[in-house]
Amino acid sequence: MQLSREDLLEAYRRMKIIRDFEDFLHDEIAKGEIAGFTHLYAGQEAVAVGVCEHLTDDDKIVSTHRGHGHCLAKGCDVEGMMKEIWGSREGLCKGKGGSMHIADIDKGMLGANGIVGAGAPIAVGAAIAAKIDGKDENGNLKVSIAFSGDGACNQGTTFEAMNMAVVTKAPAIFVFENNHYSEHTGFEYAVGTDKDIASRAEAFGMKVWRADGTDFSAVHDTMREVLEYVRAGNGPAAVEFDTERFYGHFEGDPQRYRAKGELDRIRAERDCIKKFRETVTEAKLLEGEELDKIDAEVASRIEKAVESARKAERPTAEDVLVDVYIDY
Amino acid sequence: MARKMYRDAVRDTIFEEMKRDPNVVVLGEDVVGGMGTAGGPEAIGGIWSTSGGFYEAFGPDRVIDTPISESAIVGAAGGLALSGKRPIAELMFADFIGVSLDQIWNQIAKFRYMFGGKTKCPAIIRCIYGAGYNAAAQHSQSPHAILTGMPGLKVVMPSTPADVAGLMRQAIREDDPVIFMEHKALYGMKGEVHDDPDYTIPFGHARLTRAGQDVTILATGMMVGMAEGAADKLAADGIGADVIDLRTTSPLDEEAILDSVEVTGRLVIVDEAPPRCSLATDLAAIVANKAFASLKAPIEMVTAPHTPIPFARELESAYLPNPDKIEAAVRKALAYN
Ligand SMILES: Cc1ncc(C[n+]2csc(CCOP(=O)(O)OP(=O)(O)O)c2C)c(N)n1
Ligand SMILES: [Mg+2]
Numbered sequence: 146m147q148l149s150r151e152d153l154l155e156a157y158r159r160m161k162i163i164r165d166f167e168d169f170l171h172d173e174i175a176k177g178e179i180a181g182f183t184h185l186y187a188g189q190e191a192v193a194v195g196v197c198e199h200l201t202d203d204d205k206i207v208s209t210h211r212g213h214g215h216c217l218a219k220g221c222d223v224e225g226m227m228k229e230i231w232g233s234r235e236g237l238c239k240g241k242g243g244s245m246h247i248a249d250i251d252k253g254m255l256g257a258n259g260i261v262g263a264g265a266p267i268a269v270g271a272a273i274a275a276k277i278d279g280k281d282e283n284g285n286l287k288v289s290i291a292f293s294g295d296g297a298c299n300q301g302t303t304f305e306a307m308n309m310a311v312v313t314k315a316p317a318i319f320v321f322e323n324n325h326y327s328e329h330t331g332f333e334y335a336v337g338t339d340k341d342i343a344s345r346a347e348a349f350g351m352k353v354w355r356a357d358g359t360d361f362s363a364v365h366d367t368m369r370e371v372l373e374y375v376r377a378g379n380g381p382a383a384v385e386f387d388t389e390r391f392y393g394h395f396e397g398d399p400q401r402y403r404a405k406g407e408l409d410r411i412r413a414e415r416d417c418i419k420k421f422r423e424t425v426t427e428a429k430l431l432e433g434e435e436l437d438k439i440d441a442e443v444a445s446r447i448e449k450a451v452e453s454a455r456k457a458e459r460p461t462a463e464d465v466l467v468d469v470y471i472d473y
Numbered sequence: 474m475a476r477k478m479y480r481d482a483v484r485d486t487i488f489e490e491m492k493r494d495p496n497v498v499v500l501g502e503d504v505v506g507g508m509g510t511a512g513g514p515e516a517i518g519g520i521w522s523t524s525g526g527f528y529e530a531f532g533p534d535r536v537i538d539t540p541i542s543e544s545a546i547v548g549a550a551g552g553l554a555l556s557g558k559r560p561i562a563e564l565m566f567a568d569f570i571g572v573s574l575d576q577i578w579n580q581i582a583k584f585r586y587m588f589g590g591k592t593k594c595p596a597i598i599r600c601i602y603g604a605g606y607n608a609a610a611q612h613s614q615s616p617h618a619i620l621t622g623m624p625g626l627k628v629v630m631p632s633t634p635a636d637v638a639g640l641m642r643q644a645i646r647e648d649d650p651v652i653f654m655e656h657k658a659l660y661g662m663k664g665e666v667h668d669d670p671d672y673t674i675p676f677g678h679a680r681l682t683r684a685g686q687d688v689t690i691l692a693t694g695m696m697v698g699m700a701e702g703a704a705d706k707l708a709a710d711g712i713g714a715d716v717i718d719l720r721t722t723s724p725l726d727e728e729a730i731l732d733s734v735e736v737t738g739r740l741v742i743v744d745e746a747p748p749r750c751s752l753a754t755d756l757a758a759i760v761a762n763k764a765f766a767s768l769k770a771p772i773e774m775v776t777a778p779h780t781p782i783p784f785a786r787e788l789e790s791a792y793l794p795n796p797d798k799i800e801a802a803v804r805k806a807l808a809y810n
Contacts, residue, residue, distance in 0.1 A: 180607035180784070180785070180786050181606065181607040181608055181609060181784060182606070182608055182612065232607070232784055232785030232786055232787070232788070233785070234785075238784075240783070240784060240785035240787075240788060241609075241610075241781075241783045241784055241785070241788065242609060242610070242784055243607070243609045243784030243785070245608075245609055245611070245612070246609055246610065246611075246784070258611075259568075259608075259609065259610070259611030259612055260568070260569070260571070260572065260611055261541050262541065262572070296540070296541045297541065299540035299541050299542050300541050300542055300543075300572070301542060301544050301545070301572075302572070326510070327502075327540075327541055328502070328503050328506075328520065329503050329506040329507050329510070329512075329516060329517040329520070330502070330503055330506070330507070330508050330509060330510070330538065330540075331507075331508060331509025331510040332509065333509040334508040334509025334510075334538070335508070335509065335540040335541070336540075337540075401507065401512045401516040401517060402506070402507040402510035402511065402512035402513075402516040402517065403510070403511060403512060404510075404511030404512075405511075407511065459785070459787055460783075460785050460787050460788050461787065461791075462787070462788075462791035464783075464788060465778060465780055465783055465788050465791050465792050466778060466780060469779065469780045469781070
């Protein structure tokens with residue numbers, strides 16, 4: 146790992162924010178406090194953080210229905226997100242969107258998305274815009290990243306977007322998070338290309354990478370290479386990260402499709418946060434105590450966000466009519 | 474008669490028809506569930522529990538669990554239908570017609586006409602639609618108007634378990650493409666369902682669910698129960714309403730609508746969708762054109778507003794029609810003279 150102490154601490158903090166955010170939501174949803182469909186990102190934190198740590202607010206990402214992690218990694222406000230998920234008028238999207246539609250354009254976060262496969266074409270558009278805007282003084286392009294699941298990679302829109310990115314040489318990066326399931330279906334059934342998603346991108350003419358998505362340093366190092374390549378103007382690229390989701394597809398999913406003991410096993414062996422902790426403490430890059438301190442600090446931050454979301458102002462019937470258009 | 478849930482009426486009717494006719498084929502995302510997993514097939518049996526046991530009974534050729542590919546799902550239904558099969562494709566959420574629109578609009582709906590009547594296209598597209606789950610702008614919509622407006626498609630919107638059974642069986646035996654709209658908030662509704670394995674409800678026959686002399690209320694799907702709620706309240710005040718459940722929006726039972734309006738002279742249309750270019754405006758235009766002389770008051774429409782569907786609980790309930798809004802519209806129509 147080639148990161149400074151500060152960067153390592155920040156990466157850990159971000160991953161921990163996502164984990165606690167989702168763990169808290171898991172409990173709150175069970176209590177019936179939160180409306181709608183919520184898809185938790187816990188387990189996949191190393192991907193969102195390992196990717197987004199390389200980005201600035203001017204780089205764009207387009208997310209999925211499982212978007213909390215991408216939003217938090219891209220710098221969306223924790224309280225604003227929590228309030229949105231609670232449906233408050235103080236939420237990031239004023240309670241209009243909820244969990245599946247969180248967006249923060251100023252942060253370069255162009256939206257979670259309820260339509261599987263809808264994100265990749267949007268990311269290509271943002272990448273074309275970055276290409277039009279051109280390189281900065283260091284010769285680097287801004288980039289646009291499409292996060293997609295192993296399920297979304299079967300959608301025609303994803304295929305079209307990949308080809309169009311190649312044809313337009315847009316600085317787009319297709320990040321495939323293979324968590325082995327799309328809802329209740331195993332990816333080995335639904336993905337026809339011999340258990341492999343990256344090879345599809347390769348077939349479209351893109352340079353591709355593959356890495357263990359539960360290993361933060363593997364994600365971070367891979368993305369450094371990918372970003373160097375794409376920012377330099379070589380056209381799009383794709384990465385497949387092998388990862389795990391720790392909760393059900395949505396909250397309330399009985400997960401009968403899992404093997405016996407699977408959740409215990411992946412939580413024991415494939416927990417990206419646990420692995421990060423072990424790696425950095427064993428290598429004496431960070432002390433256990435300073436990580437404990439972050440744990441405590443993050444937990445209280447999330448608790449506070451939940452408290453503030455609970456008390457935040459509720460929307461009213463008049464709000465329904467606002468923001469359909471700019472001028473009426 | 475057997476008492477069962479709306480969702481079980483969907484499941485049982487398809488199951489019985491699959492037993493009867495080997496050409497009936499089911500396809501969609503997670504319609505089996507658990508494919509390629511340790512839990513194995515039927516770990517889930519469909520995300521809405523409307524296809525439990527299908528895979529075990531009829532196998533992978535007739536119960537096709539698909540990747541997330543709505544264009545291919547609907548298009549394949551078209552190809553199956555042109556090849557002698559009777560496909561029932563499931564769009565897990567009606568909102569996903571957006572992804573598959575070309576295959577519905579430019580292909581399936583038009584085959585018969587474009588090919589000079591040389592073919593039939595007995596495909597069913599099941600669309601699970603409607604609000605009430607706080608599922609926000611992309612998982613709550615009621616897109617029946619655009620589908621009703623497509624020549625070539627038949628559009629069915631059952632409001633009770635009994636109607637699900639009769640209309641689904643009819644849909645499966647129809648030779649035209651059918652959009653079968655199942656309201657997700659009605660899935661748990663219980664009611665009596667006919668046992669007769671040949672019980673069908675012909676399309677284009679509305680159902681009078683409440684009878685009265687003072688006002689006509691038109692509704693479909695979840696709106697029917699709301700209209701009945703309003704009618705029952707009004708009845709206590711001595712106001713009589715005809716509540717007409719259209720059952721199918723294409724074909725449309727114009728006669729039932731016009732006959733009722735000729736008696737009542739007042740019309741309230743309830744529609745879960747936004748108001749522009751909608752089912753409500755379509756029905757209003759038909760009545761204004763064909764029963765103008767009978768009308769004693771302007772036609773009232775209780776619809777969603779011209780907005781996407783908001784997420785927050787308060788916002789979604791403000792967005793949706795409800796019995797109070799329907800009652801107010803009836804009173805407004807009655808107050809006019
Ligand atoms: C167009 C469309 N089809 C189907 C769905 C229903 N759906 C939501 S998430 C999902 C599975 C997505 O799987 P994947 O892309 O692997 O993402 P993951 O849930 O694993 O993060 C499905 C089928 C949807 N939201 N949009
Ligand atoms: Mg997945």
